[in-house]
Amino acid sequence: MRTRVAPSPNPLRDPRDRRLPRIAGPCSLVIFGVTGDLARKKLMPAVYDLANRGLLPPGFALVGFARRDWVDQDFAQIVHDSVRDHARTEFREDVWQELCKGIRFVAGDFSDEGAFDQLSQVVLDLDRVRGTKGNHAFYLSIPPKFFGDVVQQLKRSGLSVSNDGAWRRVVIEKPFGHDLRSARELNATIDEVFPSGTVFRIDHYLGKETVQNLLALRFANTMFEPIWNSNYVDHVQITMAEDIGIGGRAGYYDGIGAARDVIQNHLLQLLALTAMEEPLSFAANDVRVEKEKVLTALTLPQDLDKHTSRGQYAAGWQGGVQVPGYLEEEGISPESTTETFAAVRLGVDTRRWSGVPFYLRTGKRLGRRVTELAIIFKRAPHLPFSATDTEELGQNSIVIRIQPDEGITMRFGSKVPGTQMEVRDVNMDFAYGDSFTESSPEAYERLILDVLLGDPPLFPRHEEVELGWKILDPVLEHWARQGQPEPYESGTWGPTSSHEMMARDGRAWRRP
Amino acid sequence: MSVRLDDTTASAVENAISAERFRQGSSAVGRVLTLVIIADEATQADAVRSAAEAAREHPCRILTAIPRPGKGPARLDAEITVGGVDGLGELAELRLRGPLSHHAASVVLPLLVPDAPVVVWWPGTAPDDVAADPVGRLAQRRITDASEAARPVRALGLRRSSYAAGDTDLAWTRITPWRALIASALDQPFERITGASVSAQRSNPSGLLLASWLQKCLGVHVEVHNSRGPGITGVTVRTEGGDISITRPDGRIARMVRPGFPDREAALQRRTVEGLIAEELRRLDPDDVYGETLAALPELAAWQAHTDQHAPAPTASPAKAAPSRKTAAAKPARTAGTAKAPRRATTTAAASSRRGGRS
Numbered sequence: 001m002r003t004r005v006a007p008s009p010n011p012l013r014d015p016r017d018r019r020l021p022r023i024a025g026p027c028s029l030v031i032f033g034v035t036g037d038l039a040r041k042k043l044m045p046a047v048y049d050l051a052n053r054g055l056l057p058p059g060f061a062l063v064g065f066a067r068r069d070w071v072d073q074d075f076a077q078i079v080h081d082s083v084r085d086h087a088r089t090e091f092r093e094d095v096w097q098e099l100c101k102g103i104r105f106v107a108g109d110f111s112d113e114g115a116f117d118q119l120s121q122v123v124l125d126l127d128r129v130r131g132t133k134g135n136h137a138f139y140l141s142i143p144p145k146f147f148g149d150v151v152q153q154l155k156r157s158g159l160s161v162s163n164d165g166a167w168r169r170v171v172i173e174k175p176f177g178h179d180l181r182s183a184r185e186l187n188a189t190i191d192e193v194f195p196s197g198t199v200f201r202i203d204h205y206l207g208k209e210t211v212q213n214l215l216a217l218r219f220a221n222t223m224f225e226p227i228w229n230s231n232y233v234d235h236v237q238i239t240m241a242e243d244i245g246i247g248g249r250a251g252y253y254d255g256i257g258a259a260r261d262v263i264q265n266h267l268l269q270l271l272a273l274t275a276m277e278e279p280l281s282f283a284a285n286d287v288r289v290e291k292e293k294v295l296t297a298l299t300l301p302q303d304l305d306k307h308t309s310r311g312q313y314a315a316g317w318q319g320g321v322q323v324p325g326y327l328e329e330e331g332i333s334p335e336s337t338t339e340t341f342a343a344v345r346l347g348v349d350t351r352r353w354s355g356v357p358f359y360l361r362t363g364k365r366l367g368r369r370v371t372e373l374a375i376i377f378k379r380a381p382h383l384p385f386s387a388t389d390t391e392e393l394g395q396n397s398i399v400i401r402i403q404p405d406e407g408i409t410m411r412f413g414s415k416v417p418g419t420q421m422e423v424r425d426v427n428m429d430f431a432y433g434d435s436f437t438e439s440s441p442e443a444y445e446r447l448i449l450d451v452l453l454g455d456p457p458l459f460p461r462h463e464e465v466e467l468g469w470k471i472l473d474p475v476l477e478h479w480a481r482q483g484q485p486e487p488y489e490s491g492t493w494g495p496t497s498s499h500e501m502m503a504r505d506g507r508a509w510r511r512p
Numbered sequence: 513m514s515v516r517l518d519d520t521t522a523s524a525v526e527n528a529i530s531a532e533r534f535r536q537g538s539s540a541v542g543r544v545l546t547l548v549i550i551a552d553e554a555t556q557a558d559a560v561r562s563a564a565e566a567a568r569e570h571p572c573r574i575l576t577a578i579p580r581p582g583k584g585p586a587r588l589d590a591e592i593t594v595g596g597v598d599g600l601g602e603l604a605e606l607r608l609r610g611p612l613s614h615h616a617a618s619v620v621l622p623l624l625v626p627d628a629p630v631v632v633w634w635p636g637t638a639p640d641d642v643a644a645d646p647v648g649r650l651a652q653r654r655i656t657d658a659s660e661a662a663r664p665v666r667a668l669g670l671r672r673s674s675y676a677a678g679d680t681d682l683a684w685t686r687i688t689p690w691r692a693l694i695a696s697a698l699d700q701p702f703e704r705i706t707g708a709s710v711s712a713q714r715s716n717p718s719g720l721l722l723a724s725w726l727q728k729c730l731g732v733h734v735e736v737h738n739s740r741g742p743g744i745t746g747v748t749v750r751t752e753g754g755d756i757s758i759t760r761p762d763g764r765i766a767r768m769v770r771p772g773f774p775d776r777e778a779a780l781q782r783r784t785v786e787g788l789i790a791e792e793l794r795r796l797d798p799d800d801v802y803g804e805t806l807a808a809l810p811e812l813a814a815w816q817a818h819t820d821q822h823a824p825a826p827t828a829s830p831a832k833a834a835p836s837r838k839t840a841a842a843k844p845a846r847t848a849g850t851a852k853a854p855r856r857a858t859t860t861a862a863a864s865s866r867r868g869g870r871s
Contacts, residue, residue, distance in 0.1 A: 011705075011729045012695040017801045019688045019791065023696035026773070051779075054689055057696060058768045059776035094764050094779040101777070131773035133700075 021055055024452035027135035027167075028061035028102070028126050030119070032110070032150055033142035034075065035066050038173070042204075043141060044079045045086040046444035051099045052089045053441075055449055059130040061102035063122060067109055075105035088442055102130050110142070110149040116157040123159065134166030137200075137451050143252070144175060144186060151193040160193045171200045171451055174265045175256060176462075179476065180469035187462045200451045201465065205266045205371075206458045207443030207450075210406040210432065214273050214373070215282070217400070217408070224398070225278075227377070229352045234395060235505075236358045237374040238270050239512055240402075241366040245313065245323060245490070246340070250331030259310070259342040259476060262362040264468045268295065269460065270373055270402075271358055275348050284457035288464065295467035299347040304478045306504060311341035311488045311495030313365040318491035323365065325490070339485040340364045343498045344475055345505075357505065361498060365490040370512040371402040385421060392424040399510070407431035517590040522622040525590045529573075529602055529623075532594040543601060543625045545793065548632045548647060549576040550616065555660075556605070558785070559635035564603065565786035570793040573602045573625050577647070579613035586612035588619060617646035624650065629796045633789070636660055638667075643676030653796050655789070657682040658717040665818055668717040672806040677798035683717035684802050685788045687744065689780055690722060693758060693766065694747055703753035708734045711759075713741030720815060721805055722747065728808040736814035743782055 013020070029047065031039055050056050064075045080100075084091060104122050108115020126132045136159070140150055151170065154160040162168050170190065177183030190199055205211055218224055227233070240262055246253045253261065269291075276290040301307035314325040327334045341363030348358060377396040383389075390413070399409040408430045413423040450458060479485075488495040493509065502508050515528050547567070551559050556578050563574050589607040606619055624630055632647055633655040642648040642656060658681050661667030671681055708726050712719025719736060722744060727734040730749070739745040746759040754771035758780075766780035809815045 010695060010698045011731070012691070012698050012726075014729070014801055018795050018797075019685075019799070019801075020692050020695055023692055023699075025696070025699055054692060054778075054780075057776075058693075058766070058778035059774070092779065092781070094781060098765070098777055098779050129774055131776055133773075 021053075022449070022453055022455075023055055024057050024060070024449060025135060026057050026059055026131050026133040027137065027452055028063055028123065028130070028132045029137050029139060029448070029452070030063040030065060030123070031139045031141055032065045032146075033140070034064035034078065035068060036141050039141045040078070040082040041086050042442070042444045043139065043448070044082045045088065046442055046448050048079075048083040048087045048095070048099060049089045049442065049445050050449055052087070052092060052095045053445075056099075056452075058098075059102065059132065060099070061104065061126045061130045061132055062099070063104045063106065063119070063126070065106045065108065065115070065119060068107055070105050070107055072103060072105050076100050076103045079103060088445075102126070110146045111153065113153065113156070116153040116159070120157040120159050134162045134164060135168075136162075137169040137171060139171040139448075139451075141173060144172075144177070147172065147186060148189045151190055155193045167198065167454065168194070169198045169200060169451055169454070170194045171202060173202050175260055176201060176265070176465045177469065178256065178260055180466060180473050183462075183465055183469050187465075191462075196462065197456075199462070200447075200456065200459045201462070202447055203265050203269055203460055204443040204447065205402070206269060206460070207445075207447040208402060208406075209441075210400065210402045211270070211273065212458075213432075214270075214400060215287075219278050228375075230354050230356045232377050233353075233356050234376050234378045235356055235507060236271075236274060237376065237510055238267050238274070238358065238360045238372075239374075239510070240266060240362040240371040241369060241493075241512065242362075242364045243318060243366060243369045243491075245326070245365050246329055246332075250329060254332050254336055254338050257310075257338040257342065258340055258362050258364065259344075259472060259479075263342055263344065263360055264472050265460070265465075266371075267360045267362060268298075268468045268471070269464075271298075271346070271348075271360065272464075274373060274375075275350075275353055275358070277352070282457065284455075284459075287457055288461055292461075292463055292467060294348060294350075295464060295471070297349045297353075298467075298471045299349050300471065300474060301345050301347070304475060307345040307501055308475055308478070309341070309343040309361075309495060309498035309501045310339035310479055310482075310485045311363065311498065312336075312338070312485040313340050313363075313490045314487040316365075316490035316492070318365055319368075323490050325487070326364075337480075337484055339479065341366070341485070341488060341494045341498065343494065343501060345501065346471070359502065359507075359509075361494065361509070363494050367491060367493050368512070369404065372512050373400045373402065374398070374510050375400075376507075376510075385423065389421045390423045392422070394425045397510075405431065514591055514593045517592070519587050520590050521588060522619045525588075525592060525604055525606070526623055528590075528592055529594060529604065532592065533602070536595050543571055543573050543628060545570065545572045545629045545631055545796070546624045547572045547574045547793070548620055548630065548651065549574065550632065550634050550638075550647060551576060551578060551636060553578060553580075555636040559633070560603065560605070562635075562785040562789055563633070564601075566789035566793060567601050569790045571601045572631075572793070573623070574604070575620055575623055576603070576605045577616040577620060578605065578607050579616060580607055580609045581613040582610055584610045586610040588612060615646075617650060620647055621650060629653065631655065631793060631796065633792075635785075637662075640670050641674035642679060643674065652678055653792070654679050655682065655792050656680075659683050659686070663715075664717045665715050665720065668720065668806075668809070669819065672809055675803055675806050677800075677803065680792060680799050680802055681717075681721075682785070682788050682792075684721050684799075684805070685791055686718045686783065687722045687725075688791060689783070690744060690747065690758075691725065693768070693778065693780060694726070694749070697756050697758070697768065697770065698749070702749075702756065703751045705730050705732055705749060705751050707732050707750040709737060709746075709748050709750075710734060710744065711737040711739040711746040712744040714738045715818075716741070716743060719744050720809065720812065720818075723814060724809045724812050725801070725805045727812060728805060734812065736812070 106119045177186045272291040272294045275294045279286040279290045312326045326340050343361035346358045375398045393413040397411045401407050410428045411425050414426040416422040416424050486495040486497050549559050556576055560576055587609040591605045593603040630651040631653040632651040638656040639645045642654040648654045658664050658667040710719050710723040723734045723736045742763040745761055748755050748757040756770040758766050758768050760766040760780050763782045766778050768776045
């Protein structure tokens with residue numbers, strides 16, 4: 001009688017039944033580095049939000065691991081506070097009580113064998129008490145220099161393997177190395193313990209609704225794709241600007257810089273999604289194949305001096321507040337050559353994009369906080385108006401705003417009312433928040449759920465990471481020989497060289 | 513900001529909404545749908561509050577039509593609110609007096625957001641055949657609530673006999689979390705299923721729908737047991753390897769018991785109407801699974817028992833004894849509701865003619 005039936009298709013699942021959400025199977029999430037900012041502000045609230053939306057399995061367990069002298073209750077209190085302060089959905093006592101029953105804490109160092117043996121015990125215990133069935137995800141919310149220690153310890157203590165069809169997964173956050181060589185080493189370290197299908201690299205930008213909407217915009221509509229090529233597109237600008245400085249992240253940021261921190265991952269991913277061909281399907285593999293093709297086709301300009309720019313913020317006034325320069329920030333050496341602004345021009349060597357430059361820029365302490373992607377179109381080949389009529393007409397553009405104020409703006413010329421023919425640029429705006437929920441899930445909710453479900457489309461594969469370094473390494477080496485980055489006043493849109501770099505091509509940065 | 517318009521017309525209402533929008537410096541392009549609420553004075557306030565709450569997630573134009581039949585002349589009184597305190601869409605309360613109360617569609621039609629989908633919601637009593645209703649015909653999606661009817665099981669019978677693609681009922685929406693939890697239980701390996709049962713409050717339409725859904729999907733006989741509630745209190749799927757059971761005696765916490773697992777609990781709260789409406793607005797395509805679940809109701813022993821017990825003589829309402837309906841037994845006293853709500857007279861007339869045409 002007790003014959004176990006092979007996992008049969010679930011008779012209650014019907015692809016037409018769109019109401020039924022995907023709920024993760026029995027499992028636990030083990031977070032290393034629970035005292036960090038990311039864990040407190042994003043991960044733990046996201047776990048609660050998932051629980052509140054009924055997307056976590058009954059018996060779900062959350063295990064914290066950190067070098068703190070805590071017991072389970074202390075950690076539960078930390079989670080409680082972080083949920084109260086940062087969760088997106090309302091706080092419900094019932095949901096919290098259930099979540100709380102599965103909260104555990106293990107105190108220890110990342111190289112402490114005893115602590116990992118204890119963790120192993122806790123995890124076994126959870127299988128028994130909470131029915132997690134040997135399914136455990138390890139979230140390494142820690143500096144990459146500890147990845148090696150942790151995965152080795154996971155291996156030593158037997159935590160990295162499971163049997164009976166249960167799974168173990170590991171989740172890592174950027175930076176994935178600081179150049180191609182170190183990225184490969186890092187990858188080797190993790191690969192040695194976790195097979196590639198079980199490694200989830202988080203680029204939280206890919207979990208954002210607007211980024212996913214980019215694919216819908218391009219491939220679900222007919223009106224954009226026909227002009228999405230070098231026949232119509234003049235150039236593309238991708239900007240990620242922050243108005244804040246490095247804050248308390250001196251230890252992390254110094255020596256890394258803007259290009260490694262942002263361009264290598266977020267901006268190249270955005271570029272790949274903008275430039276890629278239509279994937280065969282939205283299955284993880286099909287999308288990756290297309291992204292990798294674009295990343296492989298990327299080219300650098302011959303003269304890196306002329307077509308890249310780097311800067312470092314100097315003291316100034318930012319939005320009405322006087323702020324210090326990078327070199328005066330606490331914990332930063334006054335000789336630091338780390339850039340806080342980086343811009344590069346890239347080409348995509350394909351038929352679709354031949355001759356269309358992609359300009360990428362990112363920086364701290366810029367004019368305002370904004371992430372956007374602008375497709376700037378060529379001018380009409382012939383204007384049946386006199387030159388004075390169209391003096392105020394710029395280039396048509398489509399701007400996809402990733403954050404804040406997610407949405408899409410189209411800019412085109414329109415006649416100014418009056419007896420004269422005068423054409424001027426106007427904006428047409430679609431704001432996500434107007435048409436859809438303002439409470440769309442946080443990127444981390446989506447990504448954590450995808451990890452627990454084992455659904456990988458939104459996670460970059462190590463090949464993508466390496467391709468990113470391949471393109472960026474020559475730029476970083478070139479910059480390393482240049483000494484100090486060019487200073488720019490805080491609260492402005494970056495150093496003069498970045499504007500000169502555009503002017504050389506007869507173009508200018510959009511003011512986002 | 514509210515504006516009152518007494519003895520007005522639909523175009524004046526439209527103009528007032530645009531003017532108010534313009535004054536506030538925003539445009540209506542972001543409205544993704546029009547939600548029409550057909551309610552009486554008693555239910556409208558709660559319904560509008562729930563809809564406005566749901567509109568946070570789905571910004572929409574909300575038109576509340578409140579028929580006020582009576583002897584007086586036909587007259588439309590409107591009150592509009594644009595971008596309330598928290599910038600929530602547009603609300604128009606339309607009081608349809610005198611003979612106009614039978615012609616809600618004539619007022620609603622010019623006020624629909626261009627191209628955008630239309631959803632109609634009857635928070636209280638709904639017409640017998642919502643798809644044939646003049647306002648219902650304007651909509652992609654028609655939301656009823658059998659639980660709010662005076663006789664819920666009878667109301668469910670009406671939904672079943674008149675089902676058209678695009679219909680949906682909040683009694684069905686209410687069981688989504690239950691269905692999700694049971695479905696996730698069967699995502700794990702299980703042995704052959706031999707039977708199932710649902711325990712729910714007596715005459716709970718959600719309980720019957722859940723049982724019908726399980727019976728349809730699992731292909732086994734599903735029993736329905738009466739419990740003291742609230743709502744649905746438990747579901748058991750019997751397998752050769754033991755019972756998988758989920759119980760929720762208090763309407764808050766569900767306990768899942770199955771062989772090979774420790775007993776586990778999960779929050780499974782009864783949801784508010786806001787939450788239900790928000791879920792409804794998330795998808796506007798026909799809910800085929802709901803249609804099939806309704807259609808499968810007569811195969812449920814509990815349904816047969818219930819209808820046998822309550823079915824009045826088919827001659828009870830001669831005006832509506834649509835003789836050619838195969839399913840007559842399954843929709844007891846389909847027309848009793850019309851006698852109670854005379855203002856729906858035109859509605860049901862249209863409904864019955866369409867039914868005749870379909871059968």
